[in-house]
Amino acid sequence: MISAHAKESFDRIFRQAARTRLVTVPGGVCEIRPLSDLAPGEAGLADTHRVAVLTISSLSFRLLIALHFGDDPATRGYFAGTGEARQHADAFMEVANLCSGAINQALVDYFPDLGMSTPYVLTNGSVAHWRELRAQHTAFYALAIDTTVKLAATLCVCANAPIDFVAHGTPVEGTSGELELF
Amino acid sequence: MGSYVAALIVAGLSAVSIGWQRTRRRRAQARWQAHIVSLEAHVQRASSERDAIHAAELARLGSEADAREGGLHAALEQARGEADAARAALASAQAEIEYWRADAARLASEAQRLRGLSATFERWHEQMSSLMTQNHDMHQKNQELSAIVSHVLIVSLNASIEAARAGAAGRGFSIVASEVRTLASRSQALSKSYQDSLDRNDLITTATFQDIQAGGKMIVASLGTLGTLAAQLQSKLEQAAA
Numbered sequence A: 001m002i003s004a005h006a007k008e009s010f011d012r013i014f015r016q017a018a019r020t021r022l023v024t025v026p027g028g029v030c031e032i033r034p035l036s037d038l039a040p041g042e043a044g045l046a047d048t049h050r051v052a053v054l055t056i057s058s059l060s061f062r063l064l065i066a067l068h069f070g071d072d073p074a075t076r077g078y079f080a081g082t083g084e085a086r087q088h089a090d091a092f093m094e095v096a097n098l099c100s101g102a103i104n105q106a107l108v109d110y111f112p113d114l115g116m117s118t119p120y121v122l123t124n125g126s127v128a129h130w131r132e133l134r135a136q137h138t139a140f141y142a143l144a145i146d147t148t149v150k151l152a153a154t155l156c157v158c159a160n161a162p163i164d165f166v167a168h169g170t171p172v173e174g175t176s177g178e179l180e181l182f
Numbered sequence B: 001m002g003s004y005v006a007a008l009i010v011a012g013l014s015a016v017s018i019g020w021q022r023t024r025r026r027r028a029q030a031r032w033q034a035h036i037v038s039l040e041a042h043v044q045r046a047s048s049e050r051d052a053i054h055a056a057e058l059a060r061l062g063s064e065a066d067a068r069e070g071g072l073h074a075a076l077e078q079a080r081g082e083a084d085a086a087r088a089a090l091a092s093a094q095a096e097i098e099y100w101r102a103d104a105a106r107l108a109s110e111a112q113r114l115r116g117l118s119a120t121f122e123r124w125h126e127q128m129s130s131l132m133t134q135n136h137d138m139h140q141k142n143q144e145l146s147a148i149v150s151h152v153l154i155v156s157l158n159a160s161i162e163a164a165r166a167g168a169a170g171r172g173f174s175i176v177a178s179e180v181r182t183l184a185s186r187s188q189a190l191s192k193s194y195q196d197s198l199d200r201n202d203l204i205t206t207a208t209f210q211d212i213q214a215g216g217k218m219i220v221a222s223l224g225t226l227g228t229l230a231a232q233l234q235s236k237l238e239q240a241a242a
Helices: A004-022 A073-080 A085-107 B002-114 B117-165 B167-241
Strands: A030-035 A050-058 A061-069 A114-116 A120-123 A137-145 A149-159
Touching: A004 A030, A004 A061, A004 A085, A004 A137, A004 A149, A050 A085, A050 B167, A061 A085, A061 B167, A073 A085, A073 A149, A085 A114, A114 B167, A120 B167, B002 B167, B117 B167
Parallel strands: none
Antiparallel strands: A030 A137, A050 A061, A050 A114, A050 A120, A061 A149, A137 A149
């Protein structure tokens, strides 16, 4: 139902969005490593971490983006400075919203009818049940921003119609102002 | 005498000469007269021919003019018919444009009205938030229950230890403590299972709500585009009708 080209395109779009939107400090680098399964431990996250969840819906599919983030000092300091736990979650939701917005912007070239939800924070225990979504395509990633901030990501695509598209290498302006190609 | 004869001869010669000249003049006059008659006849013929040609030409021109006039009448009638048909077609097209304009106006109005669906999506959002708050409350209660069960488990363990210390007198109490520990263990397992169900419920509820929310935004955006297109169509039709 979801072609190999479409899966590769979702992967490229996510990587580009993560590199340009999750990095909030100019000159920062986001390393992205694919995982074979949902294994936040492999990404360096504790079992008690939380997950910012967003959904992009179209006429033929819905894409659930789950960005796993810890409450460790490095992550908290990177996204919320010296803020409290609540501020940390809010700050990360804003960044997650930007990342999802970039994915939405890239997808709208191929799917003109799209809508994006507001973010919501869940526990890792909730997202562990991702199989309940019965997604046709799922991808897992370990992310490291400047090697110190450890994140993980889960993409679930639930399709109700065949999906086949090829995302072209359109340059997207990043938050740091530099242009990247994918 | 001689001079008289000579004078007679001269006079005779003169008379002959004059007679010859008169004869010659008469002949010349006769020739000229004949020539003039011939010319007059020629002129007459030419005039007759010219008149005939003129009459024929006039007849031809008259015939052509009649034919042309007939053609012009036919063309005029045809043009009149075409103009009437064009007027009828224009009136029909204007009526159709008016009908389309009314339809476009209805479409724009309907698209505008349906944008009110966003209020419905907001209502769903509130209900979803309420549902998630309730789930959060159930998580907290379950955690509290889990803490109580853990405490009961510890108490039952302590009771078992105390019953063992009491020896034979505590045998009955040991059985009760063991039973309580078993119940606490079962409660703990149930609490974990309940926690698991709540977690799963959180994901499904969130994913479903977000799909509804994002789908709602997609519908509202599409209706906005539809409304804009309908308004543009209405404007074009109004310009065309003007």
